[in-house]
Amino acid sequence: MKRYFANTHFKRLMSSVAAMAILELMTGPPGSALDPTAGFTGSFGEASSFFGLFRTQRWVVFLFIAFIMFGLWTSWLTWGAQVKTATTKAMSVPRSVSHKQPVRWGVTLVLLVVALLLPHLITDPFWQAAMVEQIAVYVLLALGLNVVVGFAGLLDLGFVAFYAIGAYTTAWVTGALPTAAPFGIHFNNFYAIPIAIGLAMGAGIILGAPTLRLRGDYLAIVTLGFGEIITIFANNLYGITGGSQGTKTIPHFSLHVGPVKYLWGLTPVPYYYLTIVFVILFLIGFRLLEHSRVGRAWTAIREDEVAAESVGINPLKYKVMAFAIGASTAGFAGVVTASQSNTIFPSSFTLQFSINILVLVIFGGMGSITGVVLGAIVIQTGSMYLLHTPPAGYQPQDLYIYLGALLVVMMIFRPAGLVPSRRRHREIGLAEAGEGHMDEVLTGDTP
């Protein structure tokens, strides 16, 4: 009996079946507190089509997939290494080509042209709105969180707080809150940008400076709490924030320089171009930052804090800097969203939001700017697709189940993300070989 459970093939088969059972529950019908078994029985027992061949029940389909998964998994363990080397050989562009400046500029230019033409290729109003509100803004947010999580290796779970600060600052500066605007002047939204960045950065420093002196995971829980606190304040300070009703009177961006007059209205396309400009500015900024003295300091701290400190890097300073830069990016994104949608509600600043951004960074690849942008685009497009054309039995809240599962799966199988940053990949590889000095956790191996 014991030999049965210890058998690696048996374990693998059971893991496949368990994974498929979980997937079955995730995609199955919902239950309720009054009928708690409905979700479970429905997930397994509901009638389903066996790949269009014949009618059967869901569990048959999933069991079949579990067996296929078991087969693939076993063959991957047997031939995986060969397949991997063969594919990397076939897919990889020779370094002599990929590192040539003209090639890199050409690729960048093509991507830029595609990004600029996109609103003319996709004319469906749903997708045009989604491109601004759900994709471009989220790319911006993911880039900001990437500085914290990817570059500095800190976990920030209250990213939404800084986003909220940005949004409320916009409302305050433009005179949309019950509180009087600064100096009694209703500023243009563009003036909200530096103020929001400053306030979010200030909040980041106030929160980060005491916390970052301590262990890294304290930051995670403090930011988690801070995200919640900001919502409580926004909900309850009626006289200042407008309470749970929020505000609906934030003006759009408008430009009024000499003879040039332009008002960004309700249509998404002008906003798309505005946001793209912002995204590109941030992309350039972060790319420069990554390879600057500061970026190298972050890498050093991430890899070995003691060693970094001994060569004269002040870890606290650089960590607070990363945290503040991430916070100010979120604040900036808050300005963009608030101006674009004209409305803010406290109920939209939830933990869900912070985790959603974290998923974009983790999925794309911590520390890899290309990866993070790609991850944000892929995940946000996917979730928008699910919202637009939901498969049978899909509820909008189910998305969060998938995102949570994705975080665990990524951490288990591909911690460096979809497009790994070369540096990060190497670090994780070294740590796994037991050579790196990234914060070690008890492994349970016999020494």
Next chain:
Amino acid sequence: MWEGPGFSPALPFLITLSTDRSRGAQLGAFGHYLTGHFATLRLEFWALFVGGLANGVLYGMVAVGYTLVYGVLRLINFAHSEIFMSGGFAGYFVMKAMVGNSVPSGFASVSFIVIGILVGAFVGAFMATLVERVAYRPLRRRHAPALAYLISAIGASYFLYNMAGKEFGRVPISMPQPYINHPIFHIFNAPVQMYYVIILIAGAVMFLTLDRIVAKTKLGRSIRAVAQDAETASLMGVNIDRTIVLTFIVGGALGGAAGFLFGMGTGVSNTMGFVPALKAFTAAVLGGIGNLRGAMIGGFLLGVVESLSVVFVQAAYMDVVAFGILVAVLLFRPTGILGERLGRAA
């Protein structure tokens, strides 16, 4: 602006923006505000104290889970809030099946509560094992950096509470009551409800048991050994993998039982774990993380302080008070009241 209790005193900057009163008048109003509220505090002290203590016991029970896992792995178990939630739901379904329409009393009442606690503890322990198996063990096998554990635990937590929302609905539901919640006795004219008595008794029993387990048994010794020095412990024949799982089980059992007790009073929902877990973590840090007795004392203290703060601020800001305490502790005494004492016989 200054009529009822409000949090505004902490935000003088925003106040000057939102009122046109002069600064002197504000300070006068503030003085009046304080004296008025100290009078209320004197009147309500014992009622608030008992309620706060009961809450504090629950925080302590959850905090123990954080502290134990932290002691062994040096990590915050972010999925602990969902272990708490699973205990709450398990208790809810058991109560729903057993209690029926009439509220039981006497022996039936006691046995239902004991069964509820045991089921909550069992399911909590089971979920904790599951979380360890799925979100922690594969990473330990691969020597992943600490950040990876935090992210995978967050993912597990997020997955679990949204999954619970899908299966059991996303609205809070109240639990069928296995007892009549009338005042049992009075302390200085403050009534002490049945619910509080149940929590205090259950908490006392569990804390004492846990304290003895960790101090006296072989399991407790192995947990302490791993917390002190994992490498040496494993050379001395302690099975580290097994110890880690058992640590999760002990913490999860207490968390699940606390989930049931909490749900009995406040109702259960898929997001019920979030705020109590955050406060329990605060309690663990307050008492000194890694320190078992510290977690309990931190829990009592946090519960009472938070409860008394209701006199001064609106109830909506109670969470803010707890968070303020967390930040203040991290700022001024990051080792907590009793200090970090990883692996000492409590």
